[in-house]
Amino acid sequence: MWGWIIALVSGALMAIQGVFNTGVTKQTSTWLASAWVGFSGFVVAFVLWFIFEKNDAGIMSLFRVDNKYMLLGGVIGAFITWTVIQSMSSLGPAKASLLIVISQLLIAYLIELFGLFEVEKVEFQWTKLLGIIVAIAGFILFKWEK
Secondary structure, eight states: HHHHHHHHHHHHHHHHHHHHHHHHHHSOHHHHHHHHHHHHHHHHHHHHHHTTTTSSSGGGGGGHHHHHHGGHHHHHHHHHHOOOOOOHHHHHHHHHHHHHHHHHHHHHHHHHHTTTGGGGOOOHHHHHHHHHHHHHHHHHHHHHHO
C-alpha cells in the first residue's frame, strides 16, 4: 500500500512541478528554468543526504557505481525538465501529463520485457499490452473535441 501512495504522490508532484517550471520559463527561459530546477534539487537532495544518509553512503560511493552510465540520471533529468516544460506549454498540463505517463509506461514495460539496465526480465503478458492500449485509447478519448 505504501508503494501505491508514494507513486500517487510522485505523479501529483510531477504534474505540479511541470506547471511551476512552465511558469518560470514564461518569465525567464527554458534552460535557465531547467538549471534552476537542477540546482535547487541538488541543494535539497544534498542537505537531506547530509542529514539522513551521510554515514550510510559516503560521497565516494558514487565512484564505485558498477555501470557508470547509471550516473547519467542528472543529465537525463535536465532533458526531462525541458521536455515537460515544452509539452505542457504546447499541450496543456493534462494532455501533456497523460502522454508522459503513457510514454513512461510503455518504455518501463519494454525495459522489463527485455531486462535492460540490470532490471529483472519479465515474460510478455497480453494483459500488460492491453493496459497500454487502453491508456492510449484513454488519451484519444481525453483529447477528443466535440
